[in-house]
Amino acid sequence: MSISLAYILLSIFLFLLGLLGVIIRKNLITMLVSTELMLNSANIVLVSIDHIMKGVEGQVFALFVLTIAAAEVAIGLGLVVALFRLKGYESSSEITHLRG
C-alpha cells in the first residue's frame, strides 16, 4: 500500500470525522470547527493527488482554498458569536424556527 493511498485514506477519515461532528455535535462552534476539518481534508486530497500525478495545479488550488477558508471562518465565527450575543444561542438545537 503506497503512501499516497494513506494520504487519501487520511483525508477520507478526516472528512467523515468532520461530517460526523457536524451531524452529531450541537455546539455551534464545534460544528464550525468540524466544517473546517472537512475543508482541510479536501485540501489534503488536492495536495496528495497533485503528488501522485506530479502536477502543481492542486497545490495552487489548495492555497486558494486555505485563503478562502480563512475568510469563511472569520465570517462564520462572527455569525456564531453575533448569534450568541444577540439571542443567547449556543446550540444548534435552539435554532429550530423552520420546523414544519
Next chain:
Amino acid sequence: MESVIVILSPLIAFLIIAFFGRKIGDLASAIICILGGALSFLFSTFISYQVLSSQNPIHIKLYNFLPLQNFTISFGLYFDTLSAITTTVVTFVSTLIFIYSVGYMHNLFGQWTYKFYAYLSLFLFAMLLILLSDNLLGIFFGWEGVGLASYLLIGYFHETKKAANASLEAFTLNRVGDWLFIFGIIYCFYLFGSIDLLDIFKGVNDVNKNLLGVAALLLFGGAVGKSGQLPLHTWLPNAMAGPTPVSALLHAATMVAAGVYLVARVYPVFDNAPESLKVVALVGGITALFAALSATAQTDIKKIIAFSTMSQLGLMYLALGIGDQVGAMFHLTTHAFFKALLFLAAGSVIHAFGHHVHDIFEVGNLKKYMPITYGMFMVGALALAGVFPLSGFWSKDRIIGSVYDVSFGFGVLASVVSLLTAYYIFREAFVMFHGKERHKDKAHESEGVMVVPMVVLAIMAVGSGFFEGWYSGLFGAHKEIHLNIAVMSVVIALVGIGIAYLVYVRGLVEPERAYESLKTLHTTFKEQFFTEKLYHKILANGYMNLSKLLFIIGDKSAIDGFINLSRTVYFRVVKTLWIRLDVMTVDLFVNGVARIAYRSGKVLRNLQTGLLNNYVSFLVLGIVFILGILIKFMR
C-alpha cells in the same frame, strides 16, 4: 266664427288653467274660468238673437272627424231655437255659479284650487258639446266629458271617504246609462244609416215604429242615468259631497239637465214611437213622487234640494212623456234659475259656518244674521213651490195643465208632487231661517262676490216666468193657462207652505211625538225606499263578494296555485341538479384535491425538523444518492 267661440272659450279656459294654473295662481285661474263662461254666454246670446230673428237654424260643419268607407263622422255645431236658448241659459247660470265659487272657495285658495276651476271649465265645455253637437257621437263625447268632469268635481274633496265614494258611485251609475246610450247610438246608425241629428229627424217617418221605439228607449236609458231618474238615481243625492257650486252647476245647468235636453233634442224619435213616450212618462212620474217623498224626510241642507231636483226632473220627463216638450224645456230653464239660486243660498249658509254645518237642524233663526241669504232662499223656495207670479208657477203650471189634459191619474200625481215640493222646501227654509237658534258658531252674511250672483239669479227666478208666452211662441206651441188649474196649483202650493209653517214655525205638532208615530214612514222616506241600501248592500257588496269569491277561486287557487306549483317543481329540479352536478362532482373533485394536499402535507411536515444537524444529514444522503446515480449511469 261666433258660434265656434261659444264652444271653444271654456275649452281654452280649461287648457290655460290646466297648463298654467299653478303659475298664474288660483284667483287668476278663477278669473279666466269666469271669462271663458262669460264670453261663451255673450256669444251664445248673439247667436240666439240671430237664430231667433231669422227663424233659421245655423248649422256649421267644422271638420270631418272620422272618414269611413261611404260614411263620414263629422263634427259640427247646430244652433236651432232649442239648442241656442238652452246654451244661453246654461252659460248664463254657469257664469254666475263660477263667480259665486270665487267667494265660496276663497278659504281654499293656495291649495291647488286652480284644479277646481279647470274642472269647472271642462264641465261647461262638455255640456256645450252636448247642447251644440249636430250628431249623436258628438253628444256622446260631451256626455262622457260631463261624466268625467262631474266625477272629478264631486270627488273634489277626495281626502274624505264620503266624497270619493260619491264620485265613484256617480261614475258607475252613469256608466250604466252611458252603456245604454251608446247602444242607442249604434241602433240609430243601424236604423237611419247616419248619426247626424238632421238625418235622423228626416228619417223618423220611414223606419219601423217598433224598432224606433227600441232606439228611443236606449237613448232614454242614457238620459235616465245622467238625470238621476229611477232606477239609476242613488248617485244624485250622494253627489252632494262635492263643493256647493258644483252641486249648483250639476243640478241647474250642466249635468242633470243634459238628460232632459237629450230627450228633447231627439224628440222626433220619441214622438214617432208613442209607446216609448209612455215609458218616459211613467219613469218621470214615479221618480217625481219618489224623490218628493224622500225629500220630506231628509235633514241634509243640500240633499233636500238634490231630491227636489230629482223630483222636478221627473216632472220634466213626465211632461216630455205626455208630449209637452216645450213645457219641459221651459221648466228646465226656470228650474235652472231657481235651483241654482237655492243651491247658492244653501251654500251661503254652509259657507257662513266654515263648511262644517250640513244638517238643517244644526242651525236656526238665521234670518236675523243672514237677511240677504234668507231673502234669496225664500225667493227660490217660492219659485220652486210654484207660487204666483214667480217663474216656477208658470212653468210648473203649464206642465200640470198639460198632464191633466192627457191623463187625470198623472195629473193628480203631479199635484201631489207639487204639494210635497212646497212642503219640503219650506220645511227646510223654516227650520234653517226661523225657529230657535241651534247653532253655536257665529253666523255672518256672505261677501259681495257671492251675493251678486244670487241676486241676479233671484231676479231671473222671479221674472223669467213671464216669458212663458214668448218662449212657447218660439216653438209654435202656445198654450193657454187653465184658470182652474192655476188657482188649484197656487192653493196646493200655499197649503204645502202652510203645513210646513204650522209644523216648523208654530210648532203645532210635537216633533218627537210625530217622529215616534211616523217612524217607519220616515225611515222609509229617508232611506229612499231602501233603494240606496239595496244598491249598496246587495248589488255593490254582492258584486264585491262575487269578485272576492272569483278572486279566491280563480286567482288564488288556480293561477296562484299553478304558479306556486311550477315554482316548487322548478326549485326541486334545480336543487337535484345542484346536488348531482355541483356538490357531487365539482365540489368532490376540488375538495378531494384539497384533502390530499392536506393529508400529505401533514405527513411530510415531519421531515422539516428545523434542526441544522438533520438538514446536514439529509444533505449528505442527497449527495450520496446523486453521486450513486452519477456513478451508476455516467460511467
